[in-house]
Amino acid sequence: xxxANYQLNGVGFINTDTATNKKYYGNVAxxxxxxxxNIGDIFNLNTMSVVAGSITASGYTTNILxxxxxxxxxxxxxxxxxxxxxxxxxxxxxxxxGVNDSTGKMYYxxxxxxxxxxxxxxxxxxGYFYIPSxxxxxxxxxxCGRINSTGRSYYxxxxxxxxxxxxxxxxxxxxxxxxxxxxxxxxKADYPGYLYYSNDYGGTWSNANSSSSSWRTVSxxxxxxxxxxxxxxxxxxxxxxxxxxxxxxxxxxGSSVQSFVEVSMSSSxxxxxxxxxxxxxxxxYYxxxxxxxxSQSTSAxxxxxxxxxxxxxxxYALACQNQASGKFYYSTDKGVTWTAMSFATTGSCLGVAISxxxxxxxxxxxxxxxxxxxxxxxxxxxxxADVFEPLYKYKTWANVSGSVxxxxxxxxxxxxKYVVGSTxxxxxxxYYxxNYGGTWTDSNASINDITSITMSNTGKYAHxxxxxxxxxxxxxxTFGAANWxxxxxxxxFLSIATSSNGLNFIASRNGGPGALSTGYMYxxxxxxxxxxLCSGNNPPCNFVALSxxxxxxxxxxxxxxxxxxxxxxxxxxxxxxxxxxxxxxxFGGCAISANGQYAIAGAASNGVIYYSNDxxxxxxxxxxxxxxxxxxxxxxxxxYCIFSVGTASIYYSNDYGxxxxxxxxxxxxxxxxxxxAISKNGQYAFVTTSSGTIFRCVAxxx
Numbered sequence: 001x002x003x004a005n006y007q008l009n010g011v012g013f014i015n016t017d018t019a020t021n022k023k024y025y026g027n028v029a030x031x032x033x034x035x036x037x038n039i040g041d042i043f044n045l046n047t048m049s050v051v052a053g054s055i056t057a058s059g060y061t062t063n064i065l066x067x068x069x070x071x072x073x074x075x076x077x078x079x080x081x082x083x084x085x086x087x088x089x090x091x092x093x094x095x096x097x098g099v100n101d102s103t104g105k106m107y108y109x110x111x112x113x114x115x116x117x118x119x120x121x122x123x124x125x126x127g128y129f130y131i132p133s134x135x136x137x138x139x140x141x142x143x144c145g146r147i148n149s150t151g152r153s154y155y156x157x158x159x160x161x162x163x164x165x166x167x168x169x170x171x172x173x174x175x176x177x178x179x180x181x182x183x184x185x186x187x188k189a190d191y192p193g194y195l196y197y198s199n200d201y202g203g204t205w206s207n208a209n210s211s212s213s214s215w216r217t218v219s220x221x222x223x224x225x226x227x228x229x230x231x232x233x234x235x236x237x238x239x240x241x242x243x244x245x246x247x248x249x250x251x252x253x254g255s256s257v258q259s260f261v262e263v264s265m266s267s268s269x270x271x272x273x274x275x276x277x278x279x280x281x282x283x284x285y286y287x288x289x290x291x292x293x294x295s296q297s298t299s300a301x302x303x304x305x306x307x308x309x310x311x312x313x314x315x316y317a318l319a320c321q322n323q324a325s326g327k328f329y330y331s332t333d334k335g336v337t338w339t340a341m342s343f344a345t346t347g348s349c350l351g352v353a354i355s356x357x358x359x360x361x362x363x364x365x366x367x368x369x370x371x372x373x374x375x376x377x378x379x380x381x382x383x384x385a386d387v388f389e390p391l392y393k394y395k396t397w398a399n400v401s402g403s404v405x406x407x408x409x410x411x412x413x414x415x416x417k418y419v420v421g422s423t424x425x426x427x428x429x430x431y432y433x434x435n436y437g438g439t440w441t442d443s444n445a446s447i448n449d450i451t452s453i454t455m456s457n458t459g460k461y462a463h464x465x466x467x468x469x470x471x472x473x474x475x476x477x478t479f480g481a482a483n484w485x486x487x488x489x490x491x492x493f494l495s496i497a498t499s500s501n502g503l504n505f506i507a508s509r510n511g512g513p514g515a516l517s518t519g520y521m522y523x524x525x526x527x528x529x530x531x532x533l534c535s536g537n538n539p540p541c542n543f544v545a546l547s548x549x550x551x552x553x554x555x556x557x558x559x560x561x562x563x564x565x566x567x568x569x570x571x572x573x574x575x576x577x578x579x580x581x582x583x584x585x586x587f588g589g590c591a592i593s594a595n596g597q598y599a600i601a602g603a604a605s606n607g608v609i610y611y612s613n614d615x616x617x618x619x620x621x622x623x624x625x626x627x628x629x630x631x632x633x634x635x636x637x638x639x640y641c642i643f644s645v646g647t648a649s650i651y652y653s654n655d656y657g658x659x660x661x662x663x664x665x666x667x668x669x670x671x672x673x674x675x676x677a678i679s680k681n682g683q684y685a686f687v688t689t690s691s692g693t694i695f696r697c698v699a700x701x702x
Contacts, residue, residue, distance in 0.1 A: 073328075073343050076369040078107075078116055083364045085307065085351035087134040087141065088113075089159075090181070092360025094138025095353065096160035097369055098131075098145065106132070106143060108160030113362045113371030120162040121154075131262065131307075133179040133186070134160070136222060136356065140183025142202040144174035153177060153188055155202030166198075166205060177202075178220035178227065181267065185224030187247035189215035195229055197247035209249040209527075210241070219265040219272065220247065222312070225500065225548065225594060225636070226269030228253075228291035230260035240274075242291035244414060244457035245501035246549070251458050255294040257285055264310040264317070265291070267356060270681070271314025273335040275305035277322065284308065284319055286335030289415055292458075300329065300338040309354040309361075310335065316358030320349030320365070328352065328363055392640055392682045392699035394652040394663050400437045401694030408688055409453035410677045411462065412437075414500075414636070416684030418459025419677070420480035421694055422450040430464060432480035437686060437696045445484035447471055452495040454505065455480065457548065457636075457680055461502025465493035465509075473507050473522070473531055489531040490522055494541065500548035500594060500636075500680075503527050506573035508541040508555055521555065523573035535575050545592040545599065546573065548636060548680075552596030554616050556587030566590070566601055568616035579619060589643060591634035592616075594680070598638030600657040602629025609643060611657030624651065624660040633678040633685070640682035640699075644673035650687060650697075663697075 084100030095113050099105040106119040132143035141156040143163065151174035154163040177188040179202065186198040188205065195210040195218070214232040221227065227243040229250065240253035240260070258281075263274035272287040274294065284300040287293060306322035317331040319338065326349040328341040347366035354361045361372040401407065401421070409422035419433040421440065428450035431440040448468040455462045462480040465473045472486045473493060492512040498505040504525050511518035519540035524531045541555040553569040555576065566587065567576045590601040599612045601619070607626030610619040630644040634657075641653040643660070650663040650673065677686045685697040 073341075073363065073370045073372045074114075076109075076113060076116055076371055078369055083350060083367055083369055085131040086353045086362045086364060086369065087132045088353040088355050088360065088362060089134050089138030090136035090312065090356035091138070092355030092357070094134065094159045095362055096132050096134060096141055096143070096156075097351075097362070097364070098143055100350075106154075106160065106163060110159060112360050112373060113369065116369065117161075119156070119160055122163070122165050131176045131217070131351070132160075133177050133220075135179050135183030136181035137183070140179060140201050142177045142179050142186050142188070142198075144177045144188055146173045151190060151193075153202070153205070155186075157183075157201065166202060175215070176217040176262070178218045178265075180220055180224030181222030182224070185220065185246050187218045187220055187227055187229070187243075189218045189229060191215055191232065195247065195250060199246065206248075208243075208247055217260050217262050217274075218247075219263045221265050221269030222267035223269070223595075226265065226290050228263050228265055228272055228274075228287075230263055230274065232259045240291065240294060242458075244290070244548075245499070249501045249503065251460060253292055253294065255285075257294050257296075260285075261305065262307045263291075264308050266310050266314035267312040268314075271310060271334045273308045273310050273317045273319070273331070275308045275319055277304045277306055284329075284335065284338060288314075288334065292415070295336075297331075297336060297338055299336075306349060307351045307364075309352050311354055311358040312356035316354060318352040318354050318361055318363070320352045320363060322348050322350055324348070326365070328365070392652075392654065393661075394642055394650065394685050394697045394699050396700075397650070397663070397687070397695040397697045399693045400696045401440060401688075401692075406690065407674065407692070407694055408690075409450060409464070409675045410686045410688045410694060411453050411455040412677045412679055412684060412686060413455055413459030414457040414680040416679035416681075418455065418479050419686060420453050420455055420462045420464075421686075421688060422447075422453045422464060424450055426468075428466065430476075430480060430484065432462075434459075434479060436684060437694065440694075441481070443476070443481055443484065445474070445476075445482075447474055447484070451493060452497075452507075452675075454496050454498045455677075456498055456502025457500040458502070461498065463496050463498050463502075463505050463507075465496040465507055467492050467494060469512065473505070473524075487530045490520065490533075495544045497544045497546040497553070499546055499550035501550075504546070504550040504572065506544050506546050506553050506555075506569075507531070508544050510540040519557075521573065521576060525550075525572060534569075534573055541567065543587060543590045543601075543631070545590045545632075545634075547592050547596035548594030549596065552592060552615055554590050554592055554599050554601065556590045556601050566610075566616065566619065568599075570615070579616065588629035589632035589676075591632040591641065593634055593638030594636035595638075598634065598656045600632050600634060600641055600643070600653075602627075602632060602643055604628060609651075609657065609660060613656060622653075622658055622660060625662065627651075630673060631675045633676045635678055635682035636680040637682070640678060642676050642678055642685050642687075644676045644687055646672050646674075648673060650676070652685075 086097040095109040107116045134141045144153045173191040192214040195208040196205040216232040218229045238252045241250040260274040261277040284297045285294045303321045304323045308319040310317040314334045329338045351364040363370045406423040408424045412419040430443045430445040453464040493509040496507040521534040543556040555567040566579045586604040588604040592599040609622045609624035627645040651660045672690045674688045
C-alpha cells in the first residue's frame with residue numbers, strides 16, 4: 001500500500017491500495033503533518049506514531065504506539081510564584097503560561113516546556129491571568145484576566161512572545177478563553193456577563209446569543225464550529241451549554257451537572273472532559289456527543305478538581321486537583337476512567353495541558369511548571385478510527401416510519417437524534433422524532449403541498465416550505481414538535497435549506513403554475529426580521545443547499561430553466577452567480593459541506609453526479625452510475641454523501657462525492673425513493689419513499 005495523496009486542515013486523508021485500487025479515508029485535524037510513503041513506514045501525526053501493519057476494508061487494524069501519559073515529569077526550574085494555567089500547541093513544542101497575581105506576567109516556551117521566557121506585555125498590564133488557549137501551530141494565542149475589577153483579554157500572533165490587548169473586552173472578570181486550530185475563531189467567558197466570540201484571531205469580539213450569567217469556562221473544537229461553555233453554580237440546574245456555529249449561539253445541555261471550573265474539547269469536538277471543584281463532591285465528567293450530554297466518571301475520586309485537558313482524538317486526557325495533597329490524573333479512554341500518576345510530588349495543582357498527540361504535557365503544581373515527554377508502548381490491533389474518522393458504509397436500511405403513504409421530505413440533527421419528515425398533498429403534515437427515527441409523532445402542522453424540510457444541527461430549529469398559492473416558508477423552534485409559524489412572504493416554494501444554527505435559511509420558488517421558468521430566491525438572516533428576496537439572478541431551482549457557516553449556497557435549476565448551470569452564492573444567499581461548467585439544465589438534488597468547500601449535484605438530464613471541492617466554482621463529473629437522481633445529502637465534513645434514485649436505489653460516497661457505491665440490494669423493492677438526510681457526523685441516514693415508509697440506515701465501517 002502506498003500513500004497516494006493526502007490533504008490537511010480537517011479535509012481528509014486518502015490512502016490507496018495500489019493492488020486493489022481501494023481507497024481509505026479519514027479526517028486530519030488542523031495542524032497535523034503526515035510523513036512516510038510505504039507500508040511499514042511511520043507517518044507522524046504530531047508524534048502520534050501509527051505503524052501501518054495492515055489496513056483493511058473491514059476494521060483498519062494497525063499498530064499504534066500509545067503513550068504512557070504523564071509518567072515522567074521534570075521541573076522547568078522556574079521560581080516565579082502564582083502560575084495559574086497553561087496551554088500547548090498541537091505538537092507540544094510551543095506553550096504559554098499565565099501568572100495569577102498582581103505581577104501580570106505571561107511566559108512562553110518553544111522547546112516543549114523545558115525552558116521559559118517572560119512575554120512582552122502592554123506597559124499597563126499589572127493583573128491576574130487566567131486560562132490561556134493556543135492554536136494548533138502555536139502561532140496564535142488568546143489569554144484573559146482582570147486588572148483590579150476590570151476584565152481584559154489579549155491576543156498573540158508570535159507564539160506567545162508578545163501580547164496585544166483587544167479593543168472591546170468584557171467589562172467584568174474574564175475567566176476563560178478558547179481558540180480554534182487555525183487561530184481564526186475564539187470564544188471567551190465574562191464573569192458575570194456574557195459569552196463573546198471572535199473570528200479575527202482574537203482581535204475584536206462580538207456578544208454571542210447567550211443569556212447574562214456567571215460564565216466560567218469555555219472550550220472549542222479545532223475547526224471552531226463546536227464549542228462548550230459552563231455557568232458557575234451548584235446544586236441542580238442548567239449549567240452546561242454547547243454551540244455548533246462557532247460560538248455565536250448557545251443551547252442548554254441536556255445534562256444537569258454542577259458548574260465546571262474547566263472544560264476541554266477534542267479536535268473534532270465530539271469528545272469532551274470537564275471538572276468541577278467542590279472539595280468533597282467535585283467530579284470529572286465526559287461527553288461523546290459534542291457536549292450535548294455528560295456522564296460522570298466513576299473512577300475519579302471526589303476532589304477539588306481544577307483543570308483538565310484532552311488530546312486531539314480524545315483518547316488521552318489529563319486532570320489535576322487543587323488541594324493540599326493534589327495529584328495529576330490521566331485517562332486513556334476518552335475520560336471514562338482515570339488513574340493517579342506516579343509522581344512523587346503532591347500539592348495544589350492549578351493547571352494542565354496536553355499536546356494533540358498525547359505525548360507531551362504540562363502541569364502546574366506548587367507554583368512550579370513541570371513538563372512531560374511521555375514514553376510509548378506498542379499495542380496491536382488498534383482501530384484507526386481512534387485517529388481517523390471511520391469509513392462509513394450505508395448498507396443496511398430498515399423501515400422506521402409506519403404506514404403514512406405520501407412521505408416526501410426528511411431532515412435530521414447533527415447526531416441524528418432529532419428527525420423531521422413531511423408528507424405532500426393538499427393536507428400535508430409534518431412528523432417529528434426525538435429517538436433517531438424510532439417513533440414518529442404528528443406535529444399537527446397543516447401546510448398545503450409541502451415540498452421541502454430542513455433542520456438545524458441541534459435540531460431545535462426546523463424550516464419547511466410548500467408549493468401552492470397559500471403556502472410559504474414555515475419555522476419551528478421546538479425540534480419540529482410545534483409552533484410552525486410563517487412570515488407569509490412569497491408562495492409556490494420548491495426547496496429550503498438552513499445553516500448549522502438554524503437562524504438562517506435560503507429558499508427557492510417559481511411563479512407558480514403557468515410561470516415555471518420564472519425563478520425567485522429568498523434568504524433569511526438571524527432570528528429577527530423576515531424573509532427577503534435576493535438580488536441579481538433568480539433562477540427557478542428545484543433544490544438549494546446552504547453551508548453550515550451560512551456563507552455559501554448552491555442552487556440547482558429545474559427542467560424549466562432557460563439557461564443551464566448550477567448557481568452558487570458567497571453572500572449568504574443575497575446574490576447568486578451562475579457556473580459555466582455545465583451544458584445541462586436540469587438537476588435532481590444538491591448538498592454542501594459545513595464550510596462550503598465541498599458540494600455535490602445530480603444532473604437529471606444526463607444522469608451524472610458532479611462534485612466540487614472549491615466552494616462551487618468548478619464542477620467535475622464523478623464515476624457515478626447514470627441514474628435519475630432525486631435528492632442528495634452530505635455530512636458536515638463533506639466526506640460522507642448519499643443520493644437517492646427514484647427506482648428503489650440509494651448510492652453513497654465516502655470520498656466527498658468522487659466515487660459512488662450502490663446500496664440497492666438492501667433497500668426493499670417496490671419503494672420509490674424521494675428525499676434523503678444524513679446526520680452531520682455521517683452515522684445516520686434517512687430516505688423517504690412514496691410508498692408509505694421512511695427507511696433509516698445506521699452506518700457501519702464494515
